[in-house]
Each structure stands twice: as structure tokens, then as C-alpha cells.
Amino acid sequence: MTKPVTLTINGIQVEAPPGTLIVDAAKKVGFDIPVFCYHPKMEPVGMCRECLVEIGRPVIDRATGEAVLEEDGSPKIQFGSKLELACATPVSPGMVVLGKSDNAKAGRDDILEFLLTSHPLDCPICDKGGECPLQDLTMAWGPGVSRFLYEEKQHLAKRYPLGELIMLDRERCIQCGRCVRFQDIFADDRVIGFSQRGRSLEIVSYSEPGFDSYWSGNTTDICPVGALTTMDFRFGARPWELRLAASICSQCAVGCNLALNVRREVVTGGDWVVKRVMPRQNEEVNEIWICDKGRFGHHYAEQGPKRLEQPLVRKNGELQPASWDEALDLIAERFGSAGAGLFTLAGSRLANEDLFNLDQLTRRLGGKTGLYTHMGGGKLTTQVGLTPGSNFKDLGGGGENEPPDAVLVVGCDLEEEAPVWWLLLRQAAKRGAAVIALNPRATKLDRDARFSLRYPFGSAAAAVLAMTSSLSQKPHDLPESIQDLSRNPDLKAAAKAFAEARNALVIFGSEGMGLAESAALAQACANLLLTTGHTGKPNNGLLGAWPRANEQGAWELGWEADANLLEHLSQAEALYIVAADPVNDDAAFQSAFGSDKFVVVQDLYLSQTARLADVVLPVQSWIEREGSYTSGGRRVQRFYPAIQSTTAMPPKTEAPGVRRASVLTGSVPELQGPQADFAIPSLIAERLQMDGLNHSSAAAVFAQIGETVPVFAGLTYQKLAEVHEQWPIVGRADMYYGGTLYENTQGLGVQLELARTGAPAQPQPAWSQVEDFRLPKLGLMAFPVTRLYDQGSTLMHTELLHQRIGESFVVLNGFDAARLKISHGGKARITFNTSAQSVIVQVRLDAALPERVVLVPRSFGLSIDAPTPVEVRPAG
Amino acid sequence: MAENEHVLLRHREIPDLDNLVVYREHNGFKAFEKAVTQMQPAEVTEEVKASGLRGRGGAGFPTGLKWSLIDAKSWPHYVVANADESEPGTFKDREIMEGNPYQFLEGVAICAYAIQAHAAYIYLRGEFWQIAVKLDGQIAAMEAAGLLGQNLFGADYSLKIFTHLGAGAYICGEESAMLESLEGKLGMPRLRPPFPPSFGLYGKPTVVNNVETLANVPPIIERGANWYRTNGTEKSPGTKIFSLSGCVNKPGNYELPLGTTFRHLIFECGGGIPEGRSIKAIMAAGASSSLITANDQALDTPMDYESVPSVGGQLGSASVIIIDDSISIPWLINKTVHFFRHESCGKCTPCREGTYWMSHLTERIVKRTAKTEDVALLYDVASQMRGKCLCALGEFSIEAVRSGIDRFRSDFDLTVGASVVSADQEKLTKDE
Amino acid sequence: MLERKYLAEKYAQEIQAILEKYPSDRRQSAVMPLLYLAQRDKMYVSREDILEIGEILGITSTEVASLIGFYTLYYDQPKGVYRIQVCVDLPCALRGAEKFLTELCDRLGIQPGETTPDGLIAIEPVMCLAACDKAPMFQVQSGAGLTYHENQTVENALSLIEQLRRDAAGRRVAGHERGRDANG
Numbered sequence A: 001m002t003k004p005v006t007l008t009i010n011g012i013q014v015e016a017p018p019g020t021l022i023v024d025a026a027k028k029v030g031f032d033i034p035v036f037c038y039h040p041k042m043e044p045v046g047m048c049r050e051c052l053v054e055i056g057r058p059v060i061d062r063a064t065g066e067a068v069l070e071e072d073g074s075p076k077i078q079f080g081s082k083l084e085l086a087c088a089t090p091v092s093p094g095m096v097v098l099g100k101s102d103n104a105k106a107g108r109d110d111i112l113e114f115l116l117t118s119h120p121l122d123c124p125i126c127d128k129g130g131e132c133p134l135q136d137l138t139m140a141w142g143p144g145v146s147r148f149l150y151e152e153k154q155h156l157a158k159r160y161p162l163g164e165l166i167m168l169d170r171e172r173c174i175q176c177g178r179c180v181r182f183q184d185i186f187a188d189d190r191v192i193g194f195s196q197r198g199r200s201l202e203i204v205s206y207s208e209p210g211f212d213s214y215w216s217g218n219t220t221d222i223c224p225v226g227a228l229t230t231m232d233f234r235f236g237a238r239p240w241e242l243r244l245a246a247s248i249c250s251q252c253a254v255g256c257n258l259a260l261n262v263r264r265e266v267v268t269g270g271d272w273v274v275k276r277v278m279p280r281q282n283e284e285v286n287e288i289w290i291c292d293k294g295r296f297g298h299h300y301a302e303q304g305p306k307r308l309e310q311p312l313v314r315k316n317g318e319l320q321p322a323s324w325d326e327a328l329d330l331i332a333e334r335f336g337s338a339g340a341g342l343f344t345l346a347g348s349r350l351a352n353e354d355l356f357n358l359d360q361l362t363r364r365l366g367g368k369t370g371l372y373t374h375m376g377g378g379k380l381t382t383q384v385g386l387t388p389g390s391n392f393k394d395l396g397g398g399g400e401n402e403p404p405d406a407v408l409v410v411g412c413d414l415e416e417e418a419p420v421w422w423l424l425l426r427q428a429a430k431r432g433a434a435v436i437a438l439n440p441r442a443t444k445l446d447r448d449a450r451f452s453l454r455y456p457f458g459s460a461a462a463a464v465l466a467m468t469s470s471l472s473q474k475p476h477d478l479p480e481s482i483q484d485l486s487r488n489p490d491l492k493a494a495a496k497a498f499a500e501a502r503n504a505l506v507i508f509g510s511e512g513m514g515l516a517e518s519a520a521l522a523q524a525c526a527n528l529l530l531t532t533g534h535t536g537k538p539n540n541g542l543l544g545a546w547p548r549a550n551e552q553g554a555w556e557l558g559w560e561a562d563a564n565l566l567e568h569l570s571q572a573e574a575l576y577i578v579a580a581d582p583v584n585d586d587a588a589f590q591s592a593f594g595s596d597k598f599v600v601v602q603d604l605y606l607s608q609t610a611r612l613a614d615v616v617l618p619v620q621s622w623i624e625r626e627g628s629y630t631s632g633g634r635r636v637q638r639f640y641p642a643i644q645s646t647t648a649m650p651p652k653t654e655a656p657g658v659r660r661a662s663v664l665t666g667s668v669p670e671l672q673g674p675q676a677d678f679a680i681p682s683l684i685a686e687r688l689q690m691d692g693l694n695h696s697s698a699a700a701v702f703a704q705i706g707e708t709v710p711v712f713a714g715l716t717y718q719k720l721a722e723v724h725e726q727w728p729i730v731g732r733a734d735m736y737y738g739g740t741l742y743e744n745t746q747g748l749g750v751q752l753e754l755a756r757t758g759a760p761a762q763p764q765p766a767w768s769q770v771e772d773f774r775l776p777k778l779g780l781m782a783f784p785v786t787r788l789y790d791q792g793s794t795l796m797h798t799e800l801l802h803q804r805i806g807e808s809f810v811v812l813n814g815f816d817a818a819r820l821k822i823s824h825g826g827k828a829r830i831t832f833n834t835s836a837q838s839v840i841v842q843v844r845l846d847a848a849l850p851e852r853v854v855l856v857p858r859s860f861g862l863s864i865d866a867p868t869p870v871e872v873r874p875a876g
Numbered sequence B: 001m002a003e004n005e006h007v008l009l010r011h012r013e014i015p016d017l018d019n020l021v022v023y024r025e026h027n028g029f030k031a032f033e034k035a036v037t038q039m040q041p042a043e044v045t046e047e048v049k050a051s052g053l054r055g056r057g058g059a060g061f062p063t064g065l066k067w068s069l070i071d072a073k074s075w076p077h078y079v080v081a082n083a084d085e086s087e088p089g090t091f092k093d094r095e096i097m098e099g100n101p102y103q104f105l106e107g108v109a110i111c112a113y114a115i116q117a118h119a120a121y122i123y124l125r126g127e128f129w130q131i132a133v134k135l136d137g138q139i140a141a142m143e144a145a146g147l148l149g150q151n152l153f154g155a156d157y158s159l160k161i162f163t164h165l166g167a168g169a170y171i172c173g174e175e176s177a178m179l180e181s182l183e184g185k186l187g188m189p190r191l192r193p194p195f196p197p198s199f200g201l202y203g204k205p206t207v208v209n210n211v212e213t214l215a216n217v218p219p220i221i222e223r224g225a226n227w228y229r230t231n232g233t234e235k236s237p238g239t240k241i242f243s244l245s246g247c248v249n250k251p252g253n254y255e256l257p258l259g260t261t262f263r264h265l266i267f268e269c270g271g272g273i274p275e276g277r278s279i280k281a282i283m284a285a286g287a288s289s290s291l292i293t294a295n296d297q298a299l300d301t302p303m304d305y306e307s308v309p310s311v312g313g314q315l316g317s318a319s320v321i322i323i324d325d326s327i328s329i330p331w332l333i334n335k336t337v338h339f340f341r342h343e344s345c346g347k348c349t350p351c352r353e354g355t356y357w358m359s360h361l362t363e364r365i366v367k368r369t370a371k372t373e374d375v376a377l378l379y380d381v382a383s384q385m386r387g388k389c390l391c392a393l394g395e396f397s398i399e400a401v402r403s404g405i406d407r408f409r410s411d412f413d414l415t416v417g418a419s420v421v422s423a424d425q426e427k428l429t430k431d432e
Numbered sequence C: 001m002l003e004r005k006y007l008a009e010k011y012a013q014e015i016q017a018i019l020e021k022y023p024s025d026r027r028q029s030a031v032m033p034l035l036y037l038a039q040r041d042k043m044y045v046s047r048e049d050i051l052e053i054g055e056i057l058g059i060t061s062t063e064v065a066s067l068i069g070f071y072t073l074y075y076d077q078p079k080g081v082y083r084i085q086v087c088v089d090l091p092c093a094l095r096g097a098e099k100f101l102t103e104l105c106d107r108l109g110i111q112p113g114e115t116t117p118d119g120l121i122a123i124e125p126v127m128c129l130a131a132c133d134k135a136p137m138f139q140v141q142s143g144a145g146l147t148y149h150e151n152q153t154v155e156n157a158l159s160l161i162e163q164l165r166r167d168a169a170g171r172r173v174a175g176h177e178r179g180r181d182a183n184g
């Protein structure tokens, strides 16, 4: 550690590490220097000039190198002739900063007045009004009257859509450039920029669609005025009407911390409504950023006409409304008689509490469980995954004589599969971490990767094997398909960098892979980590870029992906399908739903699978209830109820206190409306006279998990809710410093210890298991890929994103496109040889794809769960 | 120095000096050859340091010192010649490049050798299109003659020179904005430090020098620092090209030793003020200057970096604009403010907003719709910008305004709030 | 994926020469010369040009297009085949440049900043062009580049304009025939 620098700010002595900027150091003595262009996550640019302070420095005698002293023995301080920028000046020993002197204040007032000459006076209708740094500073010290003639004000476009997600008000823009810099530094999408100059300087976007980036929403948080607003929230509410619920994003495995802003609205009959989704600071997970899917994709969880409101029971061949009692009695009876014939299939958007109770119920009945996912290998992540104390922010260049950290990303289009991990990795790469992108095609990560390596489609595991093998004295026999790659000197260099790294991580995804292939990949990755000693310590290990928020949690709780799903579904006597819609994903599953089978589906919406069920149970969405998710980084985090699922309450006409009255009279009020996923298995258990399953609260279930599941040992909701001070300080009253995003006061979560199941994990001598995958000599092979914006059931409820999601498409390589005479944007009929599924879709070309390869995006209306031979023909 | 012995404007005596053969006949590229074959890079820098040459782009920063600051830990190094010449009243670099281009190119080459750069860029304002076309031809001629390329003069040194055209933005003359522009971005100044010698083009150590500065280098290397110091003053050695314009009989470039008086330039060289009018004010550094009251003391002031400030001005790039007594100062500052408002890049608040606000005020003043308080407000706004801008453009934009109001207050009284327009006042807004 | 490769086909060699000026990992530097190239034919940069330049250099269209607004010599709209840009900055104004501009415009029957009815000649006041000792002066910007015209009188300027009109007519005929070839 370098020695801290001591200086005085406003007469208070402070210590700060060398290199700290005055503006940050001043925070530590509680002095908020106003800034507009500076943002604590970005290098200073000195544009707005608002942060002016007086700076004095000790006078040093040139001859002696000693400080010159005043008569009273104190060091002589020399002040500069000009005010200086607190945002761009690092602290130095003995420095004296005067932030509150008349001179400094006058300087900042001057700048404020300049900013206001051009700023419109529309605070009463501005979305930022009430949480606007410019407004606050003006209130605090701004001039009461304008010396500027109103007619001479520059009038600019008030409504300039930068695309269909973000609106720009050019009059409000104060040209601080935070948005432009964010898009450059963090998003690496330079799709907005400044054009014109002088007073006409303005933000523009020329991309198609406008502001084409997965990160656009963040600019509205850090915009220090109301110039950038989201179309979702614009004119939606005033900030002071909003209440906040801490939450966790339900869209992917990163586990970004969210703040859901809610208020009660007349249009919903006084019900609570989520008005906007904001990031909540967690420096160990998402820092202060979220992707646009997380920001805009919550609408599926809202109440709406399509949500299931009450249980449905099949009568005379039709699903008909029924009471919970009726439904639960029926289920208890049928599950009870099925016993070991019960098969429970769960999706991994379910919370830990839900999965735990489902597992408990099924196990006690002697039934089987299966996790519904297209990605395998999770068991390994519980053994060689991240450990407590891990943080992407720590990844970087290492110390003086230390090798840099390394991160291998394999079989994964990271920005599409786990966006915020991509964002954090980009920063790690800038700090010097060696990012190795090992993929079958180019991805955005390549831009920041030290090594960008390609393996042939289908050979992900073999490629990692080749890396491991290159480190070994005795190289292994490698499959044919990978021979070329294994001779690539970059592969060897990458393997060496990985092996020698101070810390090393592997993130694996499911690019072009199904369950079996991704499981093999995970094993190969685990082998690499184990042979290079990169497990069992912080910032080392294996991470899965899981498709859903709590997939890691499911694996930690003992759930496993089901490799023989169709068989299990078909053989079962009773099916309990929760948060999964296999029939929609693949029509082939329909065959498993015979008439003699008792099927219960528990979901938010009447899914394709639910339509085949005997009983359908409505559940509360993640914003309506409490629970916890375990992120891909193995951090268990709580989410809180943001809105009440009103129908779950007794009918509104009843007076408050009815519940208590019924307790007094001993009668239990009838269960109404959607219930939490964890509560339902417990209610079934109750009817089966089974005890030990809890449904009173998520906290109680979680406490039980803490008692039952070893890796969760000792964890409680209280622990998950603990916070400590984070740097930078954002989200407090001085919103100009970090923007309007929220401080974390409700919990940073807890990272799990590694599972110690029996013997410690060993490299599996899995060479032989790695298939020598070859593309067919003739015909095309389709590989599934993940797109952040898909047509999946969660996202389609967000109309705002429909334009970005677009129609169903496949990506074709240039050779076959030319051969088939299909051009970019044209239509083609694609026929899956195995399932005989045949659809007409749009074709996009990627000239860099190898011959015979077709990419099929998941959740885009085409069923694909693993590489599949296909036929493509031009259509229309 | 004899009046007509030019160091930089030698083409005025030597016809066809823009022809490589002619230039070589007059000792051309001897200095470059000497540097590469007989001197260590550091020796070249030392010689330039010893000559006392100061940057001719405006700031007068010692050239040799700048070269010696180049960061030797980071590579490659670059030279960027500043041929943006956009300061109103400045037209000297253009004459050098048109008339004596090889001396400038030789200076670029010597500078590149001194800092061991293997690529040099000449950033020309877009309007110098024709000059760029000619320079490209001259660079090609140098390549053909073995004066650029690999293993120059048989030594282990290679160099390439490229031209790059700007596209109409005064701010790109500011060195860090120029580097941004050369990188293909908006020409907005960078926050400094770091300065170009440590973080320049593409983030690499870079020397940025003005065309005239570089044109001084070959004679320094050829004839030595001591010879160079025989012209000019102790602290401002050498000759300087003064671009004389405005209300003067013979406007044009005059190469004179630094320290020559204004009087000499204006009356001996420039032939005095037309139509027997008298001189009212001098702007010594183009539109960026403050207005020097043209009294005897000022006229007898030597034009060098130290003396001009003593009469409340700056030498800058020595673009001397003469203002005679027919000119209204409010009209004049409206012109300069309009220029700065047009050219402000908009990156920093005080300049972006201040020049905009000032231009509204000066506009009102010349249109005579202003109130008396508006002059005070104008002065206030200018003072409010002072010392707060990110780069010197904003700081320069207030020089004429403040000095104009300070020194020519009565002109404003005639213009502001006047209800009767006299013939006299009509004349004060000449050309409107 | 861009279908049209207009610049790349038409100016392949020039583009190559431009790119060679800059380090291969700093292609963005070539954006300004490429914008001039795009302007050569029609005196403005089209949306397609912006996309294509972005592709050639591996930068976004926003990065390309934002320069057009910042630098005054690039245009995103057609306006005149020749732009006559009269310097009316301080030193030139002290030597009668503003009067020159007004008179020239009067003779052409347009206002400063406007284009003649035939759509050929735009007259614009501009900032200092580094020819202060030779006022009145202007430059003529066309796709082919820029030329200076110094120590001007209104008569001189008008005869130059006539010459430019004749040139344009010649070019149009030639261009028309080329166009027919290309389409035929």
C-alpha cells in the first residue's frame, strides 16, 4: 500500500490515497462539491467547470527542497491566481483546499448562472424535477433573477427521440457529455455523440435503430438534468410520489440489484404500480449499472388482463375457475396416490424458497425432480464456483511483480447472455486483466479480449481441452476437429496466461450448445481450473452464464438438469410443472401429456403447457412477493415485495382487519388469487398431513434452507440485508455526484461457501467423453444461440421493446446464402430434420460464419435445444 | 540585420524556392543531413534550446525545451506541425508554405529526428487545400530524392511526412484539439495535463510546433545557435514574421527581428495609416488580443514576448491589426465576439455560454437597442468567464471586450442608449 | 450489412492511399479525408456515405456524422454546386469586405447565405481565411476542392461566377452521359 496523502479541505485534515481527486476526497469530509460533468466512475474531463475551488500548495524552497515556513512555523501556502477544478486535481501533500471561500463560491455561482442562461424553466413538468442536481444547486445558491433576456435564449427541440427508448430534450441538455462518455467507456457503443459546436452543441444519434445499445437507460440515471428520459417513465410520475422497493433483476444470472419505484394510481383503482426500474448500487455485483432488459423488461410481472387470477380445474374437458380449496384438495389426492410417480419440473426463474419447498414436497412423496434448462454443468459450479470475497472489480493487472488476472469466456456471447458481466469484464480488461474469448464466432467481447480464439462449431469442450492439454508435458490425444486450433500459438499463449494468472475465472455459456454439450464444456472448464490451481479461493473458479435468474440457486439446492426430460415426463403418473413451458418450447413434449396423466401447472400466465393441464394454479410475480435468488457469482440476494398482488388479499369491499377477526373466530379466510410459488407446495403438503413445509413467509422458508442445505448454513434474511459503506457514494441528496440511481440500504447479499460434498472436486479424465464433433458433410446444421432481446414470454409483455426484438430470424453463413441465393433480410423456409418443424423466417447474413452453419436464436418461435440438422430453402 | 535579408521569407529574394532543386542549390537539406549524419538527436535538441527559439504559434514556449520534454519511455513518437493558421489577422504560415515550403519541411524533418519520430503530420486548415496539394507533391519530391523514407543519408533513420486537412474549425489550432481532430474526432481541446510531449497523438509522446517555428530550425542547425541569437532580443531571439493588416497602407507579412517597434512596422514597413487618419488602437495578436491604445509609448514599444504585455497587450502570433480613428470599438468587439461565438467548440460552460451571451449584448450595442447597464453587464459576463475556461480560446475571447470597455469607454457612450443618431455616430459603425 | 459500396468501388485507390497515411490500428483518423471524398461528387455527404465510411473505418455512423456538424466545410444537405465564401472577419471588414459581400449579393439578387435561383452558386459570409492583406477576398468551395480569390472587386467576382456556371453546364453534360452509360 502506498502512503496516504494528508491535506486540508475547508480546514479539516483528511487522508486520501495518492491519486485521489479533490472532489472525491472532499466527500470523505462530508463536503459535496457540485459537479456536472464529473462522474465518480469516469475519468474527469473538466467540461462543466462547476467544481471550482481555491487550492493552495506549500511553497518549497528550490535549493533545499524543504517547505518554506511562515513566521509562526506553519508551512507557507501559495494560492494560485485562478480557481481550480476539484474534479481534475489530485490531492497532494500539504495541499489546502478552500471550497467554501467567497471566491470559490462566487466562481461556482458564475458557472451556474452560465448554465442557467440556456436552460429552460420547465422544472414543473420535468421528469427530473425533484431529483435534479441543477435544480437543487439553483435553489441553494442560484441567482434569483436572470440577467439574460428571455428572447435571446437558445430555443431547441424539446422532444427529440434518440430512438424509441430514450427521449432527448435538447433545451435541457447542459452538454456535460456524461451520456456520450458512458456509451464510449462502458457500453462500447458509440451510437450517441455531440454534433455542432459552441452553443449549438447537441446530442445526436445516427444508429439504426436510434441509440442502438443495450445500455441506453443508464444514461438517464447519470444525466444530471432532465435531458434524457426513458420513454417508459417519461411523464409517468414525480419522483417525490415514488416509494422504493429493493429488488433483484429476474432476467439473467448476474443478479443486478434494482430499486423498483412504485406508487398507487387512480387508473388501477388505487393499486400499487411499478413506475420505473432503477439500478441499486452493489459494487460487488452490478456497481451502478443495469442493462435495458432489466430496466424495461419488468412488465410481465405486472398485473394485467392476461395474468392468471384464480385456480383452474379441468371439468368436462375444459379448464374452469375453481377455488383454491377445490384445486388443492384434488392435487393432494392425486399427488398422494401418485407417490413415486410424481415428477416435478421447475424453471429457474423460481426463487430459492420456491425450489426448496417444491423439492421437499416431491422428495417426501418419493417423486423425482428435474430442472428445466438447456444448460448443464451446474453441479460443478457449486464445487469450483466463486467463493466469498470474489468481485469482478478486483480483477485487473495484478501488482508490480504479479501476473495479470485472466478470464476465459467460452461458448458464450457474453453481452447477450450476461450483459453486466460483459460490462464489468470490459473494465477489468482495461485494468489489465487478460480476457480470453474462446468462441465459435466473433462476439463483442473480442474488442476487449487479449486473446480472441475460434473453435469450430460443436467443439467447445474440445477447445478447452486443447488449452489444458497445451499446458501438459504429455499432450493428450485431441479430437480431429480441434487439431488446427491446438496448433495455434495464441491458444498456447492464452493457456499459459491463464495458468500463470494471479486469479483466473472461467465463464461458460451455451452458445451453440444444448444440455449435453454445455455439461461437457463445464467439465472441461473445471478440469482447466483444477489443473491450473484456480479454484477454492476468491476470484477464481467457474461461472455459468445461466439463462435464468436463479439457475445457480437451483443447482445449489440440489436440483439438476434433466437430460431425459421427454422420457421422465412421459413415464410419470403425475406432473407438477412450475415456471416452465416445455410445450411452447418444443411441441414434441405434447406427446407426454396423455389423458391418464394428472398434470398441475403453476404459472403467471396460461402457458401452452398450462392449456394441457388438469389444474392450473396462479402465482404471484417476483415483484409481488418476497424471496431470494442466487446469482451466477453465487451471491444470495433478497428481493422485497414492491406491489401487492391485490387479488391475493381478501376482497377490497371487506373492512380492514377482517383477517384478524377471522382469526378470532377461528375460521381461516378463504385463499384468494395468486399465491407465492413457495406457498403452494406447502399448502399441498398441509393437505397431505405432511409437516415441515412452511408457507407463512419467505423468511421462514429461507431459515429452513439455512438449517437444511449445507452451503446455506447460517444464512438468514437478516444477514442478506446487511450493508456496508460502498464507494463511490451515490444516491444520496447530492445526486449530481453519481446520478439518480439508488444507494443500497437493503442488503448486499452474501456469497456462498463452496459445496463440500464428499471428496473435493477432481479433474475428470474426460478426454474420451469429448466428442469429435463434425459438421455433416452435406446439409446444414443449426446451432442455438442466445439473444438478450428474445420473443420469450417475459419480454413480450414489454411493448416498448417489440421493435428491437423484431421478427423471428435465423443467421445464415455467406457461402450457403450465395448458393441458395438468399440475401440479407430475405425470407427462407427452415425445416428441422428431426422434429419436422418447418417455418418461414427472416434470414440475416453473417459472412464470417463457417459454411454449413445456421444460427437459430432461442425463444424466437423456433424450437431448438441442441445442435440440429436443418434444411433451408428460399421463400417468397 | 539588413531590412531585406530574410531568414524565413527567403523566397522573396530567391525565385522558385518552392522547387526542390532550387532549394537544394541554396543549401537546402544540408541542415537535415548534418543533423542525421553528424549529430545525436539530443544534440539537435540542445542546439535548438541554445538558440532560444520560442514557439511562433502564439504562446512563445521555448521550442528546445518542449522537445526535451518528450517522454522517452513511451513509443512511438510523433511530430505534428500546426498549419491551422486560423487566427483572424494571421497569414504568415501560409506564405512560408507557399513560398518557402522546403525550409518548413526540413524543419519538420529535423524536429522528427531530434525526438526520433518516424512519422510526422502536417495539420492544415481545410481552406489550405491547394497548399496541401502542393505540399503532397513536394513531399513526393523529397521521397524521390531520398530525403524521406528509409535509411536516410545512409543512417539508421527513417521518416515519413503526411498532410492532413482540417475542415473549418479555428479551435483545431489549439494543439490538443488538433490532435483530437487528427484522430478523427470532434476538435475539442483535451483536459491538460498531460501535455502532448507525454500524451499526444494517439496518446503517444508528440511535439506540436507551429509552421514558422519549424521553419526557423534549419538555419539554426546550419548556422548555429550563436548566429541565431544575433537577431532579436536576449529573451526573444531571432526574426519573426509580423502579419500586418487592417487600417494600414501596405498590409502584408514583414519579417523583422523580434524587438522591432510597432512604429517601425506600421509606418516604415506598412506605409502608415490611409487617408491621413490617425491610429487609434493596435491588436498585436489577432482577434485574441486586447486593444492597445496607440499612443507614443505603445508605438515605441519593442515587439517581443516581454515588452508587449507592458502596454497591456500580448504578442501572440504577431498578427498586428491596425485600428484607425474611424472605427467604432463596439463594432469591433462585436466582430471579435461574433468570431469566438462561432468558433467556440462548446465543450466548456463559460466559453460556450459566455460567448453566446456576449454576442447578444454586443449585437444589441451596435444595433443601439442596448441600455447603458448592458455595457456593464457585458463587462461582467466577460469577467465572469475569466480564468475559468478549459482552453485559451475562451480566455482570449474576452480580451478585446474588457480592454475595449476599459480603454475606449467613450465609444460605448456614443453607441449605447442613444436616441438621436448623429452623422458622427453613423460613421462609427463603418461598413454596416 | 451494407449492400452498396459506392465509395469503395469508385475511389478504391484513393481510399487505399488515405488509409496508408495512418497507423493501421488508427483508421478513424481517415474519417476527415473520406468525408471530403464523399463530398466530391455532390458537395454534400449522404446518409449512405456516412454508413459506408463507418464500415470502411470500423466506426459508428454517429461518429462519422457528428463531424459534419462540427466542421464547417462538410455539409449534409445539398446547397449550390459552388459555395462562394467571402471572408468578412475583422481584418477583411476593415478593408471593405462587408460592403463587397452586400454588393455582390445585390448584383446576384440574393441574400448572403442564399443560393442563386439556378441552384449553382451559394454565397456565404465566413470567418478569417488567412488572406487578410488581400481583402476583399473569398474562396470557392466545390467538390473538387477550394480555391482562393484575392484582391477582388465585384466585377471580377461576377465574371468568375459566369465562368463557374459555364463549367457546371459542361460538367452536367458530361455527368449526364456518364450517368447514361452507367445505367444502360
Ligand SMILES: Cc1cc2nc3c(=O)[nH]c(=O)nc-3n(C[C@H](O)[C@H](O)[C@H](O)COP(=O)(O)O)c2cc1C
Pocket: B054, B055, B056, B057, B058, B059, B060, B061, B063, B082, B083, B084, B085, B086, B087, B170, B171, B172, B173, B174, B175, B176, B208, B209, B210, B211, B213, B214, B391, B392, B393
Ligand atoms: C484557440 C487557439 C488557436 C490556436 N491556433 C493556432 C494556430 O492556428 N497555429 C498555431 O501554430 N498555433 C495555434 N495555437 C497555439 C497552439 O495551441 C500551440 O501552442 C502551438 O501550435 C505550439 O507551437 P509553437 O510552440 O511552435 O508555437 C492556438 C491556440 C489556441 C488556444
Ligand code: SF4
Pocket: B171, B189, B343, B344, B345, B346, B347, B348, B349, B351, B352, B389, B390, B391, B392, B393, B394, B395
Ligand atoms: S474555452 Fe471554448 S473552445 Fe476552449 S474548450 Fe471551452 S468551449 Fe471549447
Ligand code: FES
Pocket: A034, A035, A036, A037, A038, A045, A046, A047, A048, A049, A050, A051, A085, A086, A087, A088
Ligand atoms: S469540470 Fe469539474 S465537474 Fe465538471
